[in-house]
Amino acid sequence: xxxxxxxxxxxxxxxxxxxxxxxxxxxxxxxxxxxxxxxxxxxxxxxxxxxxxxxxxxxxxxxxxxxxxxxxxxxxxxxxxxxxxxxxxxxxxxxxxxxxxxxxxxxxxxxxxxxxxxxxxxxxxxx
Amino acid sequence: xxxxxxxxxxxxxxxxxxxxxxxxxxxxxxxxxxxxxxxxxxxxxxxxxxxxxxxxxxxxxxxxxxxxxxxxxxxxxxxxxxxxxxxxxxxxxxxxxxxxxxxxxxxxxxx
Amino acid sequence: xxxxxxxxxxxxxxxxxxxxxxxxxxxxxxxxxxxxxxxxxxxxxxxxxxxxxxxxxxxxxxxxxxxxxxxxxxxxxxxxxxxxxxxxxxxxxxxxxxxxxxxxxxxxxxxxxxxxxxxxxxxxxxxxx
Numbered sequence: 001x002x003x004x005x006x007x008x009x010x011x012x013x014x015x016x017x018x019x020x021x022x023x024x025x026x027x028x029x030x031x032x033x034x035x036x037x038x039x040x041x042x043x044x045x046x047x048x049x050x051x052x053x054x055x056x057x058x059x060x061x062x063x064x065x066x067x068x069x070x071x072x073x074x075x076x077x078x079x080x081x082x083x084x085x086x087x088x089x090x091x092x093x094x095x096x097x098x099x100x101x102x103x104x105x106x107x108x109x110x111x112x113x114x115x116x117x118x119x120x121x122x123x124x125x126x127x
Numbered sequence: 128x129x130x131x132x133x134x135x136x137x138x139x140x141x142x143x144x145x146x147x148x149x150x151x152x153x154x155x156x157x158x159x160x161x162x163x164x165x166x167x168x169x170x171x172x173x174x175x176x177x178x179x180x181x182x183x184x185x186x187x188x189x190x191x192x193x194x195x196x197x198x199x200x201x202x203x204x205x206x207x208x209x210x211x212x213x214x215x216x217x218x219x220x221x222x223x224x225x226x227x228x229x230x231x232x233x234x235x236x237x238x
Numbered sequence: 239x240x241x242x243x244x245x246x247x248x249x250x251x252x253x254x255x256x257x258x259x260x261x262x263x264x265x266x267x268x269x270x271x272x273x274x275x276x277x278x279x280x281x282x283x284x285x286x287x288x289x290x291x292x293x294x295x296x297x298x299x300x301x302x303x304x305x306x307x308x309x310x311x312x313x314x315x316x317x318x319x320x321x322x323x324x325x326x327x328x329x330x331x332x333x334x335x336x337x338x339x340x341x342x343x344x345x346x347x348x349x350x351x352x353x354x355x356x357x358x359x360x361x362x363x364x365x366x367x
Contacts (some may be wrong), residue, residue: 002347007168007236009144010367014279018333020352021248022279029348043144111147115154119129123355126236127247127365136255137367168254200261220266221258228262229240229271231359 003036005121009043016055019069021048022080023127031083036092038084038121040114041075041106046091049102051074072103086117130161130233134224137238138172139182145173149182153190162190164215165224167198171205176213181223187215198224240359241272245351245367249280250309256284260312264363267321274358275316275324275350276351277343282326284309285339287297308342317342325350 008025015021024039031037041048050111055068078085086107092099099108109117118124139145148164154167156162164186166174173183174197182194195211196219209218227233242245244263248255263273277284291306293299316322325346332336355361 004355010365013366025137026222026278026348030352033349033352035352042147045161090141090258112154113151114151115158115160118151118155119158122234123237124234125361125363127244127363136258167258221261224270225242225262225265225269225271228362229242229266229359231240233360235360235362237362237364 001034001036003038003120004123004125005028005032005038005040005118007040007042007124007126008045008048009041010104010127011044011047011118015069015071016058016065019067021045021069021071021076023072024048024074028074028078028081028085031081032079038086038117039078040086040117042088042091044095046087046097047095048072049085049087049106050097051101051103075103075106079103090116128159128161130163130230131155131236132163132165132233133236133238134165134167135170135238136168136172138169140172141169145238146182148236151236152193154194156190162192163194163196163227165173165196165198165219165227167201167224169201171197171201171207174202174207174212174216176211178213183211183213183216185189187213191215196223225233239270239272240243241274241333241357242266242333243274243276243351243358243361244364245276245278245361246281247279250279250286250289253366255324255366256281257278259364260309260316261349262323263293263316267316267319271321273316273322273334275322276346276354278348278351279327279330279332282330282334282336282339285313285324285326285343286310286336287338287340304344313343314340 004071058065152164199220287309289308294304324343328345
């Protein structure tokens with residue numbers, strides 16, 4: 001079975017309506033099915049690793065959104081599920097994100113290490 | 128050593144992040160991989176010779192072994208003629224792209 | 239002959255990626271290959287049966303003159319080759335109310351993408367932006 005690297009870069013598109021990032025969700029589903037999968041957060045998606053995200057409190061008329069997305073917890077759950085989860089250091093730096101803001105267990109790698117990361121997987125699912 | 132097919136559908140005028148694929152192509156090539164960068168859709172906006180700060184030219188300088196191809200339909204759709212292309216870009220097409228896509232030992236990266 | 243699996247995310251008429259995916263599928267089929275398409279998120283709407291062509295009031299053309307394409311028609315053309323299998327992600331369909339689709343498409347789940355990927359010669363993931 002191929003070892004898959006799932007690359008997530010698009011962030012906060014539809015996450016309120018879906019209560020998930022669709023690719024983090026898909027990657028976790030695939031892991032649960034027994035696939036050897038890793039996740040790379042790059043671009044704006046590095047912010048998914050930031051702790052303390054809060055998308056609660058939205059109302060639309062009398063309609064309340066009682067179950068908001070919890071992307072930081074989703075990242076922690078991926079890590080807890082033994083999905084190696086990487087984040088690009090320069091993409092953190094570009095956005096002013098400090099290392100103490102991000103989830104424990106995230107593997108911080110530099111852009112220059114991406115080629116090795118790609119080489120270590122059989123298939124690249126670049127969403 | 129692996130074979131990589133990087134397909135770039137974006138351009139640096141709309142997406143500031145596009146140099147990522149060019150840098151990745153160069154890095155993968157530097158590690159001894161066989162790398163093709165296939166420009167399609169708005170990715171071909173980098174194909175003109177006169178593009179300012181052209182990432183294709185930079186890639187050609189850093190990693191001349193990377194094969195840079197551009198989709199003929201995407202070029203034609205945008206009125207970009209073969210005679211105006213930057214040095215090192217080969218006009219290709221979806222038929223040839225498919226030949227690469229179905230190779231089981233090719234790692235595909237769509238962006 | 240090979241089998242290529244393609245995953246798509248874009249909804250109809252929003253991105254050139256949809257056209258590119260159709261072009262790739264068409265070219266692959268013409269070369270004798272088999273193509274699997276896993277439609278995820280907005281791409282499940284590509285096959286919606288009720289898509290209808292319209293006239294173009296700016297150009298002053300009728301429906302017939304404009305010959306407006308629909309993605310469902312494109313997919314139908316690919317399915318008619320007998321070389322293309324198409325699965326719509328069921329949860330994505332449900333949350334969009336997009337269940338009324340053309341003949342030939344099937345309902346599935348992310349596990350189908352994994353199974354296809356494992357069985358195929360290669361997999362092309364075409365994300366959205």
